[in-house]
Amino acid sequence: MSLGRAGRGRAPxxxxxxxxxxxxxxxxxxxxxxxxxxxxxxxxxxxxxxxNTLDLLWSTGLLVVGVTLASxxxxxxxxxxxxxxxxxxxxLWAVGAALPLVIPSYVAAFxxxxxxxxxxxxxxxxxxxxxxxxxxxxxxxxxxxxxxYPYVLLLVSAALRDLDxxxxxxxxxxxxxxxxxxxxxxxxxxxPSIGAGALLVALYTLSDFGVVSLMRYDALTRAIYLQYKSLxxxxxxxxxxxxxxxxxxxxxWLESRWRRRVSRSGPGTARRPRPHRLGRWRWPALVYxxxxxxxxxxxxxxxLVYWLARGLDRAEVPWRExxxxxxxxxxxxVAAALAAIPIALLATRFPTRLTRLLERSSFAxxxxxxxxxxxxxxxxxANYASPLYQTLALLVFAYVVRFLPQAxxxxxxxxxxxxxxxxxxxxxxxxxxxxxxxTVTVPLIRSGIFAGAxxxxxxxxxxxxxxxxxxxxxxxTLATEIWKTxxxxxxxxxxxxxxxxxxxSAPFVxxxxxxxxxxxxxxx
Amino acid sequence: MKKLTVLLAxxxxxxxxxxxxxxxxxxxxxxxxxxxxxxxxxxxxxxxxGITVDVRYADSAELAATIAExxxxxxxxxxxxxDPGSLGAVEDQLAELPEAVLDRVDxxxxxxxxxxxxxxxxxxxxxxxxDELSEGDxxxxxxxxxxxxxxGKVGLPPTNASFQAFVTAMRLDAGEERTREWLEGLKANExxxxxxxxxxxxxxxxxxxxxxxxxxYYLYLVKEELGEDAPIANKYLPGDDPGALVSVAGAGVLASxxxxxxxxxxxxxxxxxEQQRFYTEEAEEAExxxxxxxxxxxxxxxxxxxxxxxxxxxxxxxxxxxxxxxELLNETGYTS
Numbered sequence: 001m002s003l004g005r006a007g008r009g010r011a012p013x014x015x016x017x018x019x020x021x022x023x024x025x026x027x028x029x030x031x032x033x034x035x036x037x038x039x040x041x042x043x044x045x046x047x048x049x050x051x052n053t054l055d056l057l058w059s060t061g062l063l064v065v066g067v068t069l070a071s072x073x074x075x076x077x078x079x080x081x082x083x084x085x086x087x088x089x090x091x092l093w094a095v096g097a098a099l100p101l102v103i104p105s106y107v108a109a110f111x112x113x114x115x116x117x118x119x120x121x122x123x124x125x126x127x128x129x130x131x132x133x134x135x136x137x138x139x140x141x142x143x144x145x146x147x148x149y150p151y152v153l154l155l156v157s158a159a160l161r162d163l164d165x166x167x168x169x170x171x172x173x174x175x176x177x178x179x180x181x182x183x184x185x186x187x188x189x190x191x192p193s194i195g196a197g198a199l200l201v202a203l204y205t206l207s208d209f210g211v212v213s214l215m216r217y218d219a220l221t222r223a224i225y226l227q228y229k230s231l232x233x234x235x236x237x238x239x240x241x242x243x244x245x246x247x248x249x250x251x252x253w254l255e256s257r258w259r260r261r262v263s264r265s266g267p268g269t270a271r272r273p274r275p276h277r278l279g280r281w282r283w284p285a286l287v288y289x290x291x292x293x294x295x296x297x298x299x300x301x302x303x304l305v306y307w308l309a310r311g312l313d314r315a316e317v318p319w320r321e322x323x324x325x326x327x328x329x330x331x332x333x334v335a336a337a338l339a340a341i342p343i344a345l346l347a348t349r350f351p352t353r354l355t356r357l358l359e360r361s362s363f364a365x366x367x368x369x370x371x372x373x374x375x376x377x378x379x380x381x382a383n384y385a386s387p388l389y390q391t392l393a394l395l396v397f398a399y400v401v402r403f404l405p406q407a408x409x410x411x412x413x414x415x416x417x418x419x420x421x422x423x424x425x426x427x428x429x430x431x432x433x434x435x436x437x438x439t440v441t442v443p444l445i446r447s448g449i450f451a452g453a454x455x456x457x458x459x460x461x462x463x464x465x466x467x468x469x470x471x472x473x474x475x476x477t478l479a480t481e482i483w484k485t486x487x488x489x490x491x492x493x494x495x496x497x498x499x500x501x502x503x504x505s506a507p508f509v510x511x512x513x514x515x516x517x518x519x520x521x522x523x524x
Numbered sequence: 525m526k527k528l529t530v531l532l533a534x535x536x537x538x539x540x541x542x543x544x545x546x547x548x549x550x551x552x553x554x555x556x557x558x559x560x561x562x563x564x565x566x567x568x569x570x571x572x573x574g575i576t577v578d579v580r581y582a583d584s585a586e587l588a589a590t591i592a593e594x595x596x597x598x599x600x601x602x603x604x605x606x607d608p609g610s611l612g613a614v615e616d617q618l619a620e621l622p623e624a625v626l627d628r629v630d631x632x633x634x635x636x637x638x639x640x641x642x643x644x645x646x647x648x649x650x651x652x653x654x655d656e657l658s659e660g661d662x663x664x665x666x667x668x669x670x671x672x673x674x675x676g677k678v679g680l681p682p683t684n685a686s687f688q689a690f691v692t693a694m695r696l697d698a699g700e701e702r703t704r705e706w707l708e709g710l711k712a713n714e715x716x717x718x719x720x721x722x723x724x725x726x727x728x729x730x731x732x733x734x735x736x737x738x739x740x741y742y743l744y745l746v747k748e749e750l751g752e753d754a755p756i757a758n759k760y761l762p763g764d765d766p767g768a769l770v771s772v773a774g775a776g777v778l779a780s781x782x783x784x785x786x787x788x789x790x791x792x793x794x795x796x797x798e799q800q801r802f803y804t805e806e807a808e809e810a811e812x813x814x815x816x817x818x819x820x821x822x823x824x825x826x827x828x829x830x831x832x833x834x835x836x837x838x839x840x841x842x843x844x845x846x847x848x849x850x851e852l853l854n855e856t857g858y859t860s
Contacts, residue, residue, distance in 0.1 A: 052854070118732035213683075213719050226683055226850070226859050228589050371586065375593050382594040390580075390599060469590055473552065473578040484581065488560045488722065488745055 011350035012434050019342040023361050026401055030245065030364050032376035036238035047227075047236040048243070056240075060220045060247070063140060063212070064205045070145040071201040072194060074292060075152025080182065083160040084168075086275040087285050091514070094157065096293040098513040101150035102505035103300055104462035106210030107482065107498050109143040110491070111300035113214065114307070121303065139215040146296045148204050151455075152197030154512050155413055158451065159193035160186070169274065178276045192259055192416050196409045199255045199363075203405065206247060206367040209465065220244050221369045228371060241372045248367035252360050301502070304495045311492025318481055318497055322504060325477040328392060328467075329460035332399035333407075337453040339400060340407035345437050348415045349423070362408060365401040370465030373401055377470060395470045399460040406459060407452035414448020415441070454508045461505050550576045551786040554591065556584025556605040557773060565802060569793050575786050584610040585685060591617060591778070601781040602790055604643075606773050607685040609692075611640040612843015618776040622788060628795040629814045630831055633772050635840040642772030642839070643794045644803050645812035645830050646739040648690050649758040650767065651725050656734045662759045666694075666737070666767030670709030679716040679724045679733040682858040686721065686739050686771060692842050692849045694766035697835035700852070707856040717858070722746060729754045737767070740824065744810045760825060760833075768834040772814065 037045075047053060081087050082094035100108070115121050116134045134142075167189070171181040212219040220240060227237035278285050308315065340362075347359035365373055377398055381389040388394050418441060426436040442449070464479045471477070478501040485494040555562060559581045566577045580587070584606040591598050591614045603618070605611045611618070618639040626638050633642035652662045663669060669678055681687050694703045716733050718724045724736040725746040743758050761768040775794060777787040793799060800813040803820070810821045812830055820826055825833065853859045 050854075118727065118730055216717055216719070228585060234589065234592070375589055378590050379593040382597045382599075386597055389597075468582040469586060473580050480581075484559050487720075488558050490560070490749055492749065 011346050011352060011355055012432070014434050015342045015346050015350075015437075016355075018339075019346055019355075019358050022339045022343065022404075023358050025397070026362050026365055026404060028380055029368055029373050029376040029401065032379055033238045033241050033245070033372070036234050037242055039235065045239060047239050053240075053243070056218060056220050056223055057243070057247075059137075059218055060206070063137070063144070063217065063219055064202050064247075064251070066137070066141045067144045067148060067205045068198050068202045070141065071149035071152050072198055074145070074149040075197060076156050076190070076194060078289060078292060079153050079156040079160055080186070081285055081289060083157055084186075084276055085278050085285065087278060087282065087289065089286075093289040093293065095510055095513050096297055097289065098150045098153055098157075098509050099502075099506060100146050100296040100300070101154070101458055101509055101512075102461070102502045103147055103297075104210070104464070104479065104482070104498075104501065105143055105147040105204075105208055106214060106464070107304075107494075107501075108146045108300055109139070109211045109214040110486065110494075111303040112139060112143050112146075114303040114491070115299050121306065135216045137217060140211050140217040140219075143211045143215060144205050144208060146300070148201040149296075150509070151200040151204075151409075152194065154451075154455075155193040155197040155409065156190055157513065159190055159413065163189055165274070193413050195255050195259045196413055199251065200406060200409060202251045202255075203248060203363065203367040206244060206251070207369050207402075209369050209371070220247075224369055225371060228375075234375075237372075241368060244367055244369075245364065248363060251367070252363055256360070301499075304499050304502075307491045307495035308499060311490075311495065314493060315496045318476070318478070318500070321476045321478050321481050321497065322500055324475055325461050325479065325501070326504060328395055328399070328471075328475075328477065329457045331392070331396045332403065332460040333453040333457035335396055336400045336404050336407040336456040337411070337449050340404060340411050340452060341442065341449065344408055344411040344415055345441070348412060349420060349433075349437060349441075359408070363405050366403070366405045368402075370402065370463065371469075373398055374466040374469040377401075377466070390470065390472055392472055392475070395467065395472070395475075398466040398470050399456070399463060402463065402466065403456045403459045406455035407449075410448050410450075410452020410455060411445065412448075414445035414451070418444050451512055454512050458505050458508055461501060549574060549786075550578060551601050551783050551790060552578045552580070552599050553602045553604055553790070554580050554582075554587045554600040556582065556587050556603075556607075556610060562604070564806065565794065565799055568799070568802075569790055572793070573786075573789065575789075577790075585613075588613045596780045598778055598780055599782075600778050601783045601787040602775055602777055603640075604773075604775045604794075605640075607689055608635075608640075608642075608772060608774060608839040608842045609685055609689060609846050610843075611635070611774055611776055612840060613846075615639050615776075615840075615843065617779055619779040619781070619784065621777060621791060625788065625792045625795060628792075630827075632831060633770075633814050633839065634774070635776075636838060637840065640774045640776035640840075641791065641795070642774040642814050643791075644773050644800075645770055645814050645827075646686070646741060646772070647760060647812070647825055647830065647833065648686070648767055648769045648771075649738065649740045649743075649760055651728050651736045651738050651743055651756055651758055653728050653731055653734050653755055654757050655731065655755040659757070659759055662735060664762055665765045666761065667706060667765075669735070670706060670713060672713065674735065675713045676716075677734040678710070678713060678736070679718055679727050680737040681718045681720050681724055682853060684720050687737060688846065688849050688853065689771050689842055690737070690766065690769050691853065692845045693769040693835050693837045695849060695852070696837045696841070696845065697764070697766050704852060704856065707852065707858065711857055725756060726750070729756045731755075739771075741810045758823075764833075764835050766835050769837070770812075770830045770834045771839060773811070 078097045082090050087093065113120065113134065168181050168185050171185045207221065209221040209225055212222050220243060224237050224240045227240060343359050343362055346355035377394060381394050423436045423441050426440045427433065431439065462479060464483055467477055467479055478497045481497040482494045566579055570577055587603065588610040591600060591603060603611065603614065615635065620638045621641055626634055626641055629642055633645065634640065650662050691703065718727065721738040721742045722745060724738050725742045727733050728736045729746060729750055740758050743756055746756065747754050775791045777784060777791060781787045795815055797815065797818060800815045800818045803811045803813050804818065810824055812820045812824055816827065
């Protein structure tokens with residue numbers, strides 16, 4: 001059994017059952033959309049044939065491709081610089097560049113507008129009449145890249161740390177240049193983590209509404225929101241949302257094709273590689289990292305601090321909101337991680353058509369805008385599970401529906417780097433498949449499970465549209481606090497909850513960006 | 525991991541605990557009006573009646589969609605909305621209000637079927653930058669904004685409910701054709717689009733644009749944030765110009781309401797003199813009171829002025845007209 005890809009027995013029922021139940025629940029929004037889309041008869045489908053639906057598809061695709069490429073470029077390059085080179089302040093850059101993950105994308109958009117928008121801070125500083133227009137494609141691209149490239153950075157950094165440096169060192173020993181080693185040896189080994197990161201980025205971009213609306217860019221989500229405002233008829237919105245689901249399927253297909261060409265190199269040894277000496281490239285590398293951290297972390301933070309200073313006299317620390325945000329998000333993180341483990345184990349250890357289908361289906365909710373998830377759960381819970389309606393449990397469930405794939409990404413990337421050999425050894429010693437998975441593999445991938453849970457936690461902290469409609473009455477979170485104040489234009493009062501959101505999320509990013517950091521050379 | 529599961533279940537159950545207190549002394553309100561603006565009204569009601577008010581705040585249209593999805597199981601007793609369109613969208617789920625409540629306001633400002641009632645008024649205005657323009661420079665009719673001299677200088681929020689209500693009013697008053705021509709003419713002038721009213725007013729204040737199509741009270745909100753000396757002012761359009769439309773925020777009681785007595789009492793409370801005065805004396809946003817005998821804040825039109833202003837249209841038909849308006853805005857390139 002060389003790499004243990006197949007032929008390792010049938011998927012055990014004890015994993016299949018929880019996975020099937022989870023996926024069935026995750027598919028509720030999709031069921032709702034089908035019900036809504038078909039209830040309107042032909043009227044809803046008229047939306048599809050409208051000429052600007054094609055335009056919407058095109059502009060949405062353009063944005064997804066742009067954000068994904070930008071995030072891959074920034075994420076992979078910073079990950080390589082901070083794990084494989086002797087760039088000064090390595091750890092500092094690694095953490096600083098990952099931190100924008102905690103900035104909600106709508107806050108990022110507000111901040112970019114505050115900094116670079118018409119009569120924004122930059123314009124005041126420079127004292128010029130006009131700056132290039134930030135609204136539209138480039139503004140949306142910048143704000144979305146800001147809040148999504150850390151997914152790629154974190155997953156690729158972790159993979160780089162787990163990658164046996166012996167491979168790269170062998171490459172260098174054969175006289176290859178660092179760039180060539182990167183291209184021929186490192187990059188192919190990083191495929192799964194780049195793919196997983198890019199997938200999260202692409203799906204986030206598909207589902208985002210806050211940025212495209214603030215930057216006035218016509219994407220599908222914006223059209224869906226507008227349709228909900230036509231109130232009487234929820235059919236067109238459902239039809240457009242199904243188009244979004246179709247796009248999600250396309251993205252998933254692309255990612256799995258990309259992942260298929262994976263060369264797994266085995267578990268490898270966790271030790272710090274001999275860093276590349278940057279030499280005269282040190283300064284350009286520093287400027288690059290400084291530019292990334294400056295543009296994506298320092299600028300938003302500066303704008304928020306400026307707003308905070310302007311309204312400091314009225315500022316009151318929203319402790320209750322901090323506690324609510326953290327408890328709801330922590331519950332979501334735990335629930336998502338638990339739900340992800342069986343699905344991930346099935347997909348990686350018992351790869352059949354069914355288990356792969358289960359895994360892919362769990363992405364259904366991830367690319368749908370929050371309002372669609374929220375209304376579908378309103379529909380099901382109010383009518384078929386009314387004791388659960390508007391409870392914390394339902395809110396947590398909504399977070400799981402939206403963010404389970406992030407937990408999955410953490411668990412799966414850890415699983416793919418552990419390799420099945422230890423598990424096979426356990427089975428050879430008489431353990432059953434499930435017992436082997438839980439006693440041998442799960443402890444080994446603990447850090448991956450925590451990483452997935454942390455990603456879910458961070459996303460839930462930022463979530464707004466589903467929170468607004470599904471939270472228990474009076475349950476205020478930091479995100480709803482930001483919404484409440486920005487919707488009346490009181491940015492000075494939005495700054496404190498936004499900064500608090502960043503502050504309480506930051507330790508999790510620190511954990512994510514420093515995990516797998518080998519402390520000394522050890523032999524594995 | 526078992527411990528975690530138990531903890532999770534315990535916390536989830538704790539979240540369900542709220543149902544027991546559904547006694548007669550509570551009231552559930554879905555509010556599409558911002559917490560910042562209306563919370564004091566809820567507090568006063570609680571003080572005066574001893575009834576606990578649970579408020580769910582969200583966007584008016586989203587709440588209307590929520591009520592529609594909830595159907596007969598809606599936990600809401602009262603729907604307090606930003607615009608007649610959202611109220612009209614769920615009018616089938618609203619109960620008829622008592623005469624005594626309806627009679628507090630002019631027939632123009634309530635549902636013709638008696639299912640919702642306006643609680644405060646808002647006039648459409650042209651907000652302008654006082655550094656760039658004097659009041660005389662600002663046109664007297666929205667129809668003049670298609671003049672090429674306004675090219676690139678006008679801002680509006682095409683997806684905002686109040687803007688769409690204004691377009692509906694223009695359709696009903698001036699006709700489909702004229703409205704389409706106006707929208708196309710204005711579009712040729714390359715107006716700037718914003719997400720909501722507030723950013724339009726902020727853009728006027730910053731000089732990004734010179735004139736904006738908004739509701740009157742956003743001026744006061746933006747001044748609150750930017751300071752009294754922000755270079756912005758409202759121009760109320762004269763006569764029956766569609767740009768002088770007066771619309772309302774309003775409230776209705778759900779037919780499925782569990783606490784319908786308290787709910788009716790609350791809507792009546794909103795229309796009592798004292799609460800109407802709230803809009804003129806305390807509220808940040810200076811809406812217009814709708815009850816006879818209460819004077820608005822200085823600079824805001826009085827009830828008589830409001831009632832005589834704007835096109836003669838039926839606000840309660842706006843919900844049903846919205847679809848056509850959206851289609852027109854879509855066809856003329858304002859929304860997608």
